[in-house]
Structure formats: C-alpha cells, structure tokens
Amino acid sequence: MEVTLTPEEAVARLRAAGIEEVEREVRLLLAHARAGASGPTAAQEADPGDGFKALVERRERREPLALIVGRREFWSLSFTVSPATLIPRPESETLIEAALKAFPERTTVRRILDLGTGTGSLLLALLSEFAGAFGVGTDRVAAAAQLADGNARALGLSGRASFLVGDWAMAMAERFELVVANPPYVERGAIGQLMPEVALFEPPSALDGGVDGLDAYRAIFPELPRLLALNGVAIVEIGAGAGATVIGLARAAGLEVRGVSADLSGIPRAVELAVGGTKKSFGREGRGG
Numbered sequence: 001m002e003v004t005l006t007p008e009e010a011v012a013r014l015r016a017a018g019i020e021e022v023e024r025e026v027r028l029l030l031a032h033a034r035a036g037a038s039g040p041t042a043a044q045e046a047d048p049g050d051g052f053k054a055l056v057e058r059r060e061r062r063e064p065l066a067l068i069v070g071r072r073e074f075w076s077l078s079f080t081v082s083p084a085t086l087i088p089r090p091e092s093e094t095l096i097e098a099a100l101k102a103f104p105e106r107t108t109v110r111r112i113l114d115l116g117t118g119t120g121s122l123l124l125a126l127l128s129e130f131a132g133a134f135g136v137g138t139d140r141v142a143a144a145a146q147l148a149d150g151n152a153r154a155l156g157l158s159g160r161a162s163f164l165v166g167d168w169a170m171a172m173a174e175r176f177e178l179v180v181a182n183p184p185y186v187e188r189g190a191i192g193q194l195m196p197e198v199a200l201f202e203p204p205s206a207l208d209g210g211v212d213g214l215d216a217y218r219a220i221f222p223e224l225p226r227l228l229a230l231n232g233v234a235i236v237e238i239g240a241g242a243g244a245t246v247i248g249l250a251r252a253a254g255l256e257v258r259g260v261s262a263d264l265s266g267i268p269r270a271v272e273l274a275v276g277g278t279k280k281s282f283g284r285e286g287r288g289g
C-alpha cells in the first residue's frame with residue numbers, strides 16, 4: 001500500500017508553507033487529483049492516491065495553483081494557462097470594465113488590438129462583450145500566442161480572433177477602435193522580491209519592465225497615434241504607484257489621458273488614453289487629431 005496524504009495533512013503542510021486560503025486550495029487540488037485518477041469509479045469517489053500528494057508537494061514549493069491545475073478564470077471565462085506567460089489576474093478585469101464604460105454603444109467597436117496578449121485573456125474577454133468586433137493579439141513569445149489561440153478556440157471565439165508573434169504592434173498597418181495592453185511593468189530589480197509564486201514561476205518576459213519598469217510604455221505609446229482609429233481609445237494596465245509616471249510618459253508622447261480606473265483594492269490600475277486633439281463629444285464625425 002502506497003503512503004498517501006490526507007486532506008488534513010495537506011492543509012497543515014500548505015499552511016506551514018505560508019499559503020493562505022489553504023482549505024479552498026486543498027479542495028481544488030483534491031478535485032484535480034480525482035479527475036486525473038484513472039479507473040471506472042465516479043470522480044467524487046476515486047482515490048486521489050499519490051497524484052494528490054504530488055500536487056500538494058508542487059504547491060508546497062509555491063508553484064501557483066493555476067499552473068498546477070492548468071486553468072484560471074478571468075471575466076467568468078475559463079483560460080488554459082502555462083509557464084510561458086502571465087496567469088490572468090483579477091485586477092486586470094479593471095481594463096475590461098474601463099473598456100465597457102468607454103464604449104457604451106458596443107457596436108462602435110469593430111477592431112480590438114491586445115498588445116502582449118499572453119493567455120489572450122484581455123482580448124477574449126473583450127470579444128465576449130463586444131460581439132461584433134474582431135480582435136488581434138500579439139505576443140513576442142510564440143508559446144503564448146499559441147496558448148491564446150487555443151483559448152480562443154475553446155471559448156468559441158476563434159472566428160473573431162487572430163494571434164501574431166512579434167514585438168508589440170510591429171508591422172501592424174490596421175487601425176483599431178480599442179487597443180489594450182497589460183505589459184510587463186515590474187522594475188527588474190524588484191522581481192526577486194515578489195511573492196514566490198510570481199518570482200519563481202512566472203516568466204520574466206511577462207514581468208520585466210526594464211530597470212524602471214517603464215520600457216513597455218516607452219515602446220507602445222509612440223505607436224498609438226498610428227494604431228488608433230478616429231475616436232479610438234487605448235487602455236493600459238499599470239503597476240501600483242506608477243500612475244503619475246505613466247501619465248507623464250503618455251502626455252510626453254502627445255496622448256490625452258482620459259481617465260484612470262482603480263481596481264477592487266482601490267489601486268489605480270487602468271489608464272485610458274486617446275490621441276490628443278480627438279474631440280469625442282463631436283461624435284463619430286468629429287475631427288481626429
């Protein structure tokens with residue numbers, strides 16, 4: 001008989017490893033082990049056996065739960081995740097809310113661009129809301145673009161989403177009503193101090209914003225005037241405390257800052273930008289800048 005781990009022991013071990021909400025996590029790990037256990041028994045009754053122990057040990061080493069079970073929910077949609085890119089975060093849903101507020105008339109959005117799409121979570125959540133829109137997601141990391149493409153298929157959105165491998169909007173000649181980005185924005189020297197789940201298991205390509213954390217904004221902002229359609233809007237995620245600096249960079253690039261939305265913790269998270277001179281109040285006939 002193999003030595004297995006009881007749920008109670010698992011709770012104690014994960015708690016000792018400094019993990020919060022352990023009961024919930026152990027329940028999810030147990031369900032995942034049971035679903036993976038072979039045999040004719042119904043999933044609820046299957047002996048999780050050694051599989052469960054192995055999963056708990058991975059979590060004990062602070063591997064993110066999402067990577068262990070392979071999925072994470074974002075905007076009530078289920079995404080496959082992988083070590084190739086960032087795991088979707090609840091605070092990034094602030095960008096979706098800001099987009100819905102920016103375009104109360106949903107049909108005005110026909111083209112959406114997601115720069116650094118990762119799992120595709122931002123683009124696919126937006127396509128689920130803007131039902132008449134087509135979207136393009138780009139990522140420098142081919143494995144991420146592939147993952148996003150798989151997520152689009154799984155969510156039934158692949159007919160309206162395409163993914164490209166490349167640097168930001170390089171070679172993009174189209175204009176978009178809505179451009180979104182959750183770029184890497186952690187200061188390079190601070191990555192090691194993030195929680196182990198992030199620092200040890202999420203790739204630098206999704207986190208490292210250069211020495212001051214702002215490299216991505218410096219690359220993206222000057223491109224927005226050629227990417228945004230008339231009355232188009234760009235919404236970018238920012239790190240905690242980065243608001244003033246990012247707004248300064250946007251203005252220096254000739255962009256108009258139309259607002260900043262806070263996440264559920266009250267942290268300014270989504271910065272809404274337009275091309276300076278665009279007079280939204282003039283409606284669709286307004287003169288673009």
Ligand code: GLN
Pocket residue numbers: 086089182183184185186194198206207208237
């Ligand atoms: N918000 C992420 C974190 O918690 C950083 C994601 C990013 O760089 N875009 O570390």
